[in-house]
Amino acid sequence: MLEAAAHAAGWTARPSASHLSDAEIVTGRGIAVGTHHVSYGAAVAEVEVNRRTGEIVAKHLYGALDCGLAVNPSLVENQIVGMMVQATSRMLKEEVTFDQKGVTSTDWVSYPVLRFAEHPA
């Protein structure tokens, strides 16, 4: 799965921290593999970081999934895309907030999730 995700992303090996830049907006990439029940999945993320504002943008994600027999490949693709979007949302935006009385995340403003304009391609 790692190889499939790396292949999809056109990954080429390079030493860590060999792509440093002083520009305001810098780019980076990451790769990971994981399991859920009996499935293996892997993903490559290409991100932009604005070093001045701290804003992070997930530009492109590439996913690979060994799900077993794919009865409906289109639905499987939906799931791969969906989990990459949800993972981006969790990493960059989602956080339950509290005050001394309880949860203060009560709607889509106080609990922001990834929006349409922010989705990785």
Added chain:
Amino acid sequence: MTASPDTPLLYVLTEDLQLRGPRFGCGLAQCGSCSVLADGVEIRSCITPVAAVAGKSLTTLEGLAAWYAENKKLAQAPALHPLQQAFLDEQPLHCGYCYNGMTIKGAELLANNPNPSEAEIRKAMNGHICRCGTYPRVAQGNTARLARRCRRDAMSELDASFSRRDLLKSGGAMIIGLSMTGALSARAAAFAAPGNVAGPPEPSAVDTWIAVHADNTATIFFGKCELAWRA
């Protein structure tokens, strides 16, 4: 029917008029699942009092095909708006809760801009939240595809049938159709060939069909489905 002026439009649409297109989501105009068109402009019906739309022409998901035909000056309305058809063909949706708003907003966008860029799509659709993560497929595949389709003057229902059947044949898979009611049921019945249909003969009787095709693939239509998997 009558309603007090401050009644939310959504309540009148879903409870008094029993419509099933617009949906109650957040109730705060934040998510977009309750969207309808008022004089062709997308509004959030959950926070709009009925008094605010007095004298305006309202279009819900149910009337979107007729609204499209009126705009395009078509002699006859297609069964579905091209965007609804594209969503059915391409199946980008998961749970479908955002479908109403995505369709209403997408139809508004395409009426004003038949060939939107990806940036224009992202900007226009940004007020509609999808929790399943369907944004990329809704934006890239389908809206581009449907933008092409919208430039055509008429949509034939056969387009959908061929698309699904081709998918069946090429994939050799069983496709499960969702939400086949009303006009959709009639279409579903029409493209399950005579002799192949095992199930109620009347489209309006029960919302269930099974069609076994010559190549041993099968199409099943029913009103609701839950897909689940366990180890």
